[in-house]
Amino acid sequence: MTITADSFKTGYLPTWCPGCGDYGIWMSLKNALGELSIGPDDGLIVYGIGCHGNMYDWMRTYGFIGLHGRALPVAQGAKLANHRLPVIVVSGDGDCLGEGGNHFIHAAKRNPDINVIIHDNQVYGLTTGQASPTAKAGFKTKSTPEGVVDEPMNPLTLAIVSGATFVARGFAGDPLGLTKLMVEAVRHKGFSVLDVLQPCVTFDKVHTYGWYRSRLYSLSASDYAPTDKLRALTKAVEWGDHIPVGIFYREEKPTSEDREPALAEGPLVSQRESQGNLDSLLEEFQ
Ligand SMILES: Cc1ncc(C[n+]2csc(CCOP(=O)(O)OP(=O)(O)O)c2C)c(N)n1
Ligand code: SF4
DSSP states (O other): OOGGGGGGGOSSSOOOTOOOOHHOOOOOOOOHHHHOOOTTTTTTEOOSSSSGGGGGGGGOOOEOOOOOHHHHHHHHHHHHHHHTEEEEEEEEHHIIITTTTHHHHHHHHHHOEEEEEEEEESTTTTSSSEEEEOOTTTTBBBBBTTOOOOOEEEEEEHHHHHOEEEEEEEEEOOOOHHHHHHHHHHHHHSSSEEEEEOOOOTOOSSSSSHHHHHEEEGGTTTTTTTTHHHOOOOOOOOSOOEEEEEEEOOOOOOOHHHHOOGGGSOOGOOOOHHHHHHHHHHHTTT
């Protein structure tokens, strides 16, 4: 059966604010899954808590909504149980880098074959627009009426130095470019991080679609090669009149599943022996 965006219809329509960048990410993800022939029954999407996580209701796939910031531990557990299952995490900048920051660093260090898509809108959207970890200094939000006083966290540099083996940035207003990046990110074997610049049209009147469009340029249009870690870090800190999008860093390395001896005989879910061990373990508690 051919998988298309329509394969993921749930019968419910999104309740995101009209014009929200989440629509572009949602469309791109459905198209990317179609292109990858990953159908509703073929993979798992784990969501964080936030406007982004509401996508769960509009995607007919296996899905799980973690506690706020805890999507990655759930995803890693699922991957460990069945490492042949494609596992994608849909998270927010608050969910992934604030509440879930520690999990993000340690997941990147371990390099599980999981793809993380960060809806990076610089605010806590669902709780009505407080500054998030990626909010830029001086940005006025509900929680920072005089402007953010701290420097922002950079998801790309954090991912690179923590050990992520595929690090990219896309734009919610460019669904075609974003779909291509998602396809590459999911195909990558290892921990892939796709930071998506996502306008929150309700609580951010500064970083609009126009603001981004006048600044974004594509790394793939230059001679940039995403193989040099130091060069990737230099590119990743570029922000201002010119903002790069594309693949910043990519490296082939064994995943945590490759290195885990317990998985050598196949996925845990299909190891009958481990089921036996579990039964005897449970007996001890009866
Ligand atoms: C442990 C915990 N702290 C705080 C909250 C309240 N809360 C729910 S959603 C949210 C913000 C989500 O922001 P983000 O992850 O950036 O996602 P967005 O809504 O912008 O998509 C917060 C703080 C919570 N549910 N659990
Ligand atoms: S509050 Fe912002 S992030 Fe949330 S749905 Fe509305 S526009 Fe999107």
